[in-house]
Amino acid sequence: MKNVWTSKKKLGVTGLALGLFLLAGSSMAYAYSGDYSFDIGFSVTGDYDHSLSNSATSTSVSADTYSQYTGEVLDQKEKFTVYIEKKSSLTSYNTGQITANGVTVTKNFGTVSSGTYRVKVIKNTGNGNLQKVVGDGQIKQ
Numbered sequence: 001m002k003n004v005w006t007s008k009k010k011l012g013v014t015g016l017a018l019g020l021f022l023l024a025g026s027s028m029a030y031a032y033s034g035d036y037s038f039d040i041g042f043s044v045t046g047d048y049d050h051s052l053s054n055s056a057t058s059t060s061v062s063a064d065t066y067s068q069y070t071g072e073v074l075d076q077k078e079k080f081t082v083y084i085e086k087k088s089s090l091t092s093y094n095t096g097q098i099t100a101n102g103v104t105v106t107k108n109f110g111t112v113s114s115g116t117y118r119v120k121v122i123k124n125t126g127n128g129n130l131q132k133v134v135g136d137g138q139i140k141q
Contacts, residue, residue, distance in 0.1 A: 030140045030141055031053065031055070031141050032050075032051070032052060032053070032139070032140065032141040033138050033139070033140050033141075034049070034050045034138065034139045035136065035137070035138050036119045036121075036136065036137055036138070036139065037135065037136035037137075038063070038121045038133070038134070038135055038136070039132060039133075039134045040080075040121060040122075040123050040128075040132060040133050040134075041068060041123065041128030041129065041131075041132045042122070042123055042128040043120065043121060043122040043123065044120070044121055045085075045118060045119075045120040046118045046119045046120070047118055048087045048116045048117065048118045049116075049118070050084065050116065050117040050118065050119065050139050051115075051116050051117075052084075052112055052114065052115060052116075052117050052139070052141060053114050053141060054111065054112070054113055054114045055111060055112070055141050056108070056110065056111050056141065057084070057093070057108070057109045057110070057111070057112045057139065057140070057141050058106055058107060058108045058109060058139075058140050058141075059082055059084075059095060059106070059107055059109070059137050059138065059139050059140065060104055060105070060106045060137055060138050060140065061082055061095075061098065061104070061105060061106075061107070061135060061136070061137030061138075062102065062103065062104040062105070062135050062136065062137065063080060063098070063100040063102075063133050063134060063135025063136075064077075064100050064101065064102040064133070064134060064135065065077045065078045065100045065101070065126075065131055065132075065133055066131065066132050066133075066134055067130070067131065067132075068128075068129060068130055068131060068132050069130075073102075074131060076126070076131070077099050077100055077101045078099075078100045078123055078124070078125045078126045078131050078133050079097040079098065079099055079100065079123070079124045079125045080097070080098055080100055080121055080122060080123045080124055080133050080135075081094050081095055081096065081097055081098065081121070081122050081124055082094065082095045082098070082107070082119065082120075082121050082137065083095075083119070083120040083121070083122070084109060084112070084117045084118070084119055084120075084139065085117060085118050085120055086112075086113065086115045086116070086117055087115060087116040087117065087118070089115070091113065091115075092120075093109035093110060093112055094109070095107035095109070097124055100133040100135065117139075119137075119139065121133075
């Protein structure tokens, strides 16, 4: 006769191991993660403070559209683009247009060359005197 308790115990240990494996995979560590934030009517350029290696690079960014006068969130959502620019070079990478609607998105820059980079954010739509885009993000490798 098969011992039911032993079978349940083995199943429980296997389930626990699988759960820990999945949990570890969901909290992926990055070799580099650098923060940035912006509050723009037109554009902003940061300092060269992101040291990146020759590898795949992405940004997770969230922003929303606000009135320059009242500070209220607007229904009309503006678009913006995040760039990373390499120091002492004409090399830059960008995300393409992102809608400033309060949703966090992850965009890939592709594989970048090693070096020191700065973040530049440009608002692509609307009137900078009337609407602004406020947000923050992380550069990840």
